[in-house]
Amino acid sequence: xxxxxxLQQEIALEQKHVDRVYARLVDLRRDxxxxxxxxxxxxxxxxxxxxxxxxxxxFHAARRRHALDTEYEGLVFGRLDLxxxxxxxxxxxxxxxxxxxxxxxxxxxPAAAAFYRATPAEPLGVVRRRMIQSSxxxxxxxxxxxxxxxxxxxxxxxxxxxxxxxxxSKATGRGMRDIVATIQRExxxxxxxPASGVTIVTGxxxxxxxxxxxxxxxxxxxxxxxxxxxxxxxxxxxxxxFVEYIATVLPSLGEDSASLRSLGTLVPGxxxxxxxxxPVAALKGSLRIRRVLERASHDAVPGGPTxxxxxxxxxxxxxxxxxxxxIRRKALPRGARRNEVRGHGFDRVFDALWAQVRxxxxxxxxxxxxxxAELADRTDFREFLKQWWPRLTPMRVLRWMADPxxxxxxxxxxxxxxxxxxxxxxxxxxxxxxxxxxxxxxLDELDELLGRPRRAQAKSRNPFHVRDGVQEVSTFxxxxxxxxxxxxxxxxxxxxxxxVVVDESQDVSPMxxxxxxxxxxxxxxxxxxxxxxxxxxxxxxxxDHSRDRALGTRKRNSYALTTNYRNSAEIFEVAARVIxxxxxxxPLPSAxxxxxxxxxxxxxxxxxxxxxxxxxxxxxLTDVDGTIGVITPVPRRDEMAGWLTGLPERIQVVTALExxxxxxDAVVLVEPAALTRDAAGIRTLYVALSRATQxxxxxxxxxxxxxxx
Numbered sequence: 001x002x003x004x005x006x007l008q009q010e011i012a013l014e015q016k017h018v019d020r021v022y023a024r025l026v027d028l029r030r031d032x033x034x035x036x037x038x039x040x041x042x043x044x045x046x047x048x049x050x051x052x053x054x055x056x057x058x059f060h061a062a063r064r065r066h067a068l069d070t071e072y073e074g075l076v077f078g079r080l081d082l083x084x085x086x087x088x089x090x091x092x093x094x095x096x097x098x099x100x101x102x103x104x105x106x107x108x109x110p111a112a113a114a115f116y117r118a119t120p121a122e123p124l125g126v127v128r129r130r131m132i133q134s135s136x137x138x139x140x141x142x143x144x145x146x147x148x149x150x151x152x153x154x155x156x157x158x159x160x161x162x163x164x165x166x167x168x169s170k171a172t173g174r175g176m177r178d179i180v181a182t183i184q185r186e187x188x189x190x191x192x193x194p195a196s197g198v199t200i201v202t203g204x205x206x207x208x209x210x211x212x213x214x215x216x217x218x219x220x221x222x223x224x225x226x227x228x229x230x231x232x233x234x235x236x237x238x239x240x241x242f243v244e245y246i247a248t249v250l251p252s253l254g255e256d257s258a259s260l261r262s263l264g265t266l267v268p269g270x271x272x273x274x275x276x277x278x279p280v281a282a283l284k285g286s287l288r289i290r291r292v293l294e295r296a297s298h299d300a301v302p303g304g305p306t307x308x309x310x311x312x313x314x315x316x317x318x319x320x321x322x323x324x325x326x327i328r329r330k331a332l333p334r335g336a337r338r339n340e341v342r343g344h345g346f347d348r349v350f351d352a353l354w355a356q357v358r359x360x361x362x363x364x365x366x367x368x369x370x371x372x373a374e375l376a377d378r379t380d381f382r383e384f385l386k387q388w389w390p391r392l393t394p395m396r397v398l399r400w401m402a403d404p405x406x407x408x409x410x411x412x413x414x415x416x417x418x419x420x421x422x423x424x425x426x427x428x429x430x431x432x433x434x435x436x437x438x439x440x441x442x443l444d445e446l447d448e449l450l451g452r453p454r455r456a457q458a459k460s461r462n463p464f465h466v467r468d469g470v471q472e473v474s475t476f477x478x479x480x481x482x483x484x485x486x487x488x489x490x491x492x493x494x495x496x497x498x499x500v501v502v503d504e505s506q507d508v509s510p511m512x513x514x515x516x517x518x519x520x521x522x523x524x525x526x527x528x529x530x531x532x533x534x535x536x537x538x539x540x541x542x543x544d545h546s547r548d549r550a551l552g553t554r555k556r557n558s559y560a561l562t563t564n565y566r567n568s569a570e571i572f573e574v575a576a577r578v579i580x581x582x583x584x585x586x587p588l589p590s591a592x593x594x595x596x597x598x599x600x601x602x603x604x605x606x607x608x609x610x611x612x613x614x615x616x617x618x619x620x621l622t623d624v625d626g627t628i629g630v631i632t633p634v635p636r637r638d639e640m641a642g643w644l645t646g647l648p649e650r651i652q653v654v655t656a657l658e659x660x661x662x663x664x665d666a667v668v669l670v671e672p673a674a675l676t677r678d679a680a681g682i683r684t685l686y687v688a689l690s691r692a693t694q695x696x697x698x699x700x701x702x703x704x705x706x707x708x709x
Contacts, residue, residue, distance in 0.1 A: 004625030007142070007159050014132055015139045017089060018076050021103050022137050024095055025075070076104055078115050079130040083123075083151055090115045108225070116222035119191065120184035123147040128156060161211065161566070190559040191216045195224060197554045198525040203561030204589035205575065205690035209528045210661055212561070213501050214246060216526050217258060220499055231498025231523070232490065233258045236266060236516055238504040239437075240273060241654055242661045246503070259494075263512055264437040266519070267444045268492045274436040275634055275657055278680050280426045282538035284438040285509025287546065288414050290445055295410040296397050297449040298332055300325065302406070305388050310353070310381060312374075315360050317353050324388065327352060337451025338392060345389045350375070394446035395430070398439065402427040441511040448518070495519045504661050505529035509536060510546035517550030525551055532579055532586050533687050535657065537680045564589040566663055570598050571696045575689035578706055582679050599696040603703045609670075610643040616668045616697050617644055617651055624694050626665035631656055631688045633674040640670055656688045667692035673702035 078090035094106035105112045118124040127148045133141040143160035146152060190212045193199040199216065203209045217235065221228045235258060237243045243262045264272035276284060283289060308319040319327075331345035332338060350372050357371065366374070375381045401407050404424055411420055426436075435443060500520035502508060506529040508516065527547075536543055564572055572591035579586060604612050613630065620628045627650050632640040634655045641653040654662065656675060667688075675685040689696065698705070 006157055007625075010142055010157055010159055011139050014079070014130075014142060017103075018132075018134065018137065018139055020097075021076055021089075021091075021095060024097060024103060028095070074134055076134070077132050078107070078112075079128075079132060080112075080115055080118075080126050081128040081130075081156070083125045083127055083148065088112065107222075113222065116218050118147055119188040120145075120147050121188040127151050127153075128158065161208070186559065186561050186563070187212050187215075190561070191219050193526075193557045193559065194555075195220055195227075196524050198527060198551050198556045200556055200558045201526065201528045201561065202530060202558070204530055204532065204564060205572070205687070206564035206566035206591070206663075206693075207561035207589050208565070209530070209561060210246060210503055213503055213526050213528045217499065217501055220524075221258075228498045231496060232494065233499045233501065234497040234519060234523075235260050235501040236503065237262050238507050238660050239658045240264065240271070241652075241658045242504070245662055259497075262437075263508070263515075264440050266515060267440050267447070270435055270440050270443065272435045272437045272440050274429075274433060275655070276426060276436045276438050278535065278537045278678070279422050281436075281438045281509070282536070283415070283419055283423050284426070284436075284442060285511045285536070286538050287510045287542055289442065289511060290514075291414050292401075292407075292410045293397075293442060293445050294334075294449055296400055296406070297338055297392075297446060298334070299400070299406070299410070300328065301388070301390060301392075302400060302403070304390075305384055308349070308353075308384055308388075310375075310378075312353075312357065313362055313364075315357070315362055317356050319349070319352055323352060328389070337449065340451035342389055342391065346385055349385070392450050394443040394450060395435075397446050397450065398427065398435070398442060399430050402430065438509065438511075441509065441515045444515040444518070445511060495521070497523045499524050499526070501526045501528070503528045504533070505547075506531050506534035507536060507660065508547070509538070510542050513543075513546040513550040520550070521552075524554070527551070532583060532588075533660065533683055535680050535684055537678075562587075562589050564591040565593060566693050567591050567690055568593055568595040568597065568694065570595060571692050572690060574599050574696065574706075575686050578682060578689060579686040581706075582682050595694060597695060599698065602697065602699045604699065604701065606701050609699070609701060610640075612699055613640065613668065613670055614643050614647075616699060617647060620666040620668065620695060620697075621648065621651070624665040626650070627652060628666045628668070629654060629659060629662065629664035629691055631659050631667060631669045631691065633671055636671070656684045659691050660687055662691055663693055664691055665693055666695035667697070669696070669698045671700040671702075672698050673700055673705035676705055 074092065075095075076089050076091040080088045080090065082088065088105050088111060089103065090107050090112045091104035092107065093104070094102065094109060095104040096102050107115065114124040114126050115129060118126040118129060127146070129145040129147060131143045132139060133143075144158045145161075146156075146158045152158075187208055190199065190201045193216070201209055201212055214235070217233050221233065235243075235246065237246060237260070240262045243260050243265075247260055264270065275281070306321040306324065308317075308324065310317040327348045328345060331341055331348050353375070354368055354371055357365065401410070407424065407427075408420060411423075415423065427439075430439070495518055497520055500516065500523045502516060502525070505527045567575070569591040576588055579588070602612065602616075617628060617630055630640065630644060630651060630653045632653060632655055634657060637653065637655045644651060644653060652664070669688050672685055672688070675681040675688065689698075
């Protein structure tokens with residue numbers, strides 16, 4: 001029976017239970033609504049005691065109805081098969097059937113603790129742990145961990161990575177079982193690393209780094225819910241494709257405690273997917289660009305007024321360009337935030353004009369306060385101030401960099417002529433196509449440099465309000481729960497996370513480390529990556545400095561994952577040959593699984609490439625049951641995606657950069673030679689070659705693409 005058939009049968013099995021849960025949910029919601037209505041009718045009795053009883057009954061019924069409504073999505077997300085033979089389904093809230101038998105165990109209940117705490121090294125009586133993914137009421141996927149293979153009953157099915165480890169553990173020979181134990185022990189040690197400080201997890205392709213990071217987040221949330229749910233957990237990945245991927249396999253972290261962001265969406269208001277070339281990204285990611293941005297943030301507004309002329313009681317008041325420039329510089333010294341000192345600039349303009357009025361000895365001269373009030377009432381004067389010193393947004397300032405003269409001025413002495421030529425033109429598409437992923441970190445830096453004007457605090461909603469004129473009567477624990485729920489409502493640009501997870505950290509630039517660091521100043525960290533996969537083409541010393549500054553002086557706990565259990569040995573051998581051309585002494589993980597299927601390398605001419613790529617993709621649909629990745633050079637993604645129009649959704653077209661952190665059952669890598677031009681490209685090729693678990697096919701118009709050793 002194929003893996004796909006087993007998966008569908010297991011999904012159908014879980015769907016039956018989920019259907020039963022949602023049917024029961026309908027009954028409970030109806031009962032809660034009826035109880036709420038009956039509670040309001042108690043007021044008709046007319047006694048004081050009835051009013052108190054009404055308030056209490058209405059509150060508890062309304063609270064139950066609200067919980068049933070808000071926990072609807074993804075209600076059931078886990079299952080535990082225990083050594084005793086019992087089965088517990090884990091979800092966002094506890095639900096019992098008509099006879100009070102649990103259908104779902106609340107994930108916060110002691111009975112659900114093993115869902116987060118059990119590991120292969122310490123299974124806590126759990127044989128199989130299953131993560132259930134769903135969309136509303138429909139089960140869309142499952143992922144298993146076989147925690148105690150020796151106790152698994154005959155016929156127990158295991159899918160996902162759990163199935164792979166289970167098959168490895170049952171392989172002939174003691175050596176393979178020892179390898180599986182090593183994998184599990186390495187991962188378990190990292191997952192259970194101390195909650196404080198920084199946990200650094202390194203490992204090559206296929207070692208389960210991402211799985212470790214996400215299970216660690218879940219483990220921390222359960223072990224210290226008050227800290228990590230209250231403060232929140234931020235998970236940062238390299239691309240939107242990667243974030244969508246981990247969102248489908250991530251065990252539920254409970255409520256809304258985890259925020260998943262890519263580097264292009266970390267700053268509110270932006271969803272960048274465009275990618276700069278390697279040299280441009282290196283310049284935008286360098287710390288030197290911060291000084292360029294600082295100069296821009298202090299510069300005069302392009303097209304702004306260069307002179308102020310006012311008639312006041314028959315006298316001409318005039319501030320020329322030199323005076324206005326002097327006022328701006330004094331009001332905006334280095335280190336000052338432009339939007340926050342705007343008022344100081346206005347005050348200096350008033351002072352300069354008042355000095356002229358006094359020098360001219362006008363008759364009937366008013367007090368200075370009255371003089372300022374008269375000017376403030378004039379539309380022409382207010383319009384001048386708005387144009388001369390407007391409230392600036394980060395995007396407005398970044399657009400100034402598209403002007404070659406301004407860019408040269410800001411970068412003078414900071415960037416060489418060759419670097420300026422490389423950077424020139426990279427900001428031209430900001431208006432038309434929005435920022436690149438690297439630009440988002442620059443926008444965040446500008447936001448820090450410009451500062452934000454103070455805003456009135458929005459009035460917070462009363463969490464204890466039931467309806468007009470009715471305040472709940474509740475217990476102390478009820479009020480504590482409501483207060484905790486109120487705290488979870490965070491600002492759009494929340495920056496006080498309790499824990500930050502950075503996956504594929506080797507690709508985070510110095511400027512991006514600054515961006516992430518602002519959101520984790522008080523956090524503990526989990527940093528996951530593989531130095532051999534880095535696409536960073538800039539100064540490695542600068543990169544290390546920026547990362548260390550973001551992480552602060554917190555204690556480091558380092559863990560290395562050494563076993564590649566996802567790639568077949570045949571596939572990883574090709575990837576290893578490529579990376580050793582530039583890093584011959586690099587310690588690589590050991591690929592422990594062999595399929596006997598060698599990678600295929602095909603060559604064609606330019607005219608035949610589109611048809612051959614489509615043919616190969618269609619072939620993989622019959623060769624494997626799971627996902628198929630067609631990996632393309634960055635500039636040609638849209639073109640090559642057009643070649644595959646109409647094919648099933650399990651074929652995903654991604655660039656070599658978007659493929660980072662991803663895995664596919666089969667990969668068709670197009671034009672690998674396009675990635676061999678420099679060391680950064682070879683590292684990216686190494687990543688692309690190590691995405692496949694079962695089948696790897698490379699196809700292009702160049703025959704020799706593996707660099708010579």
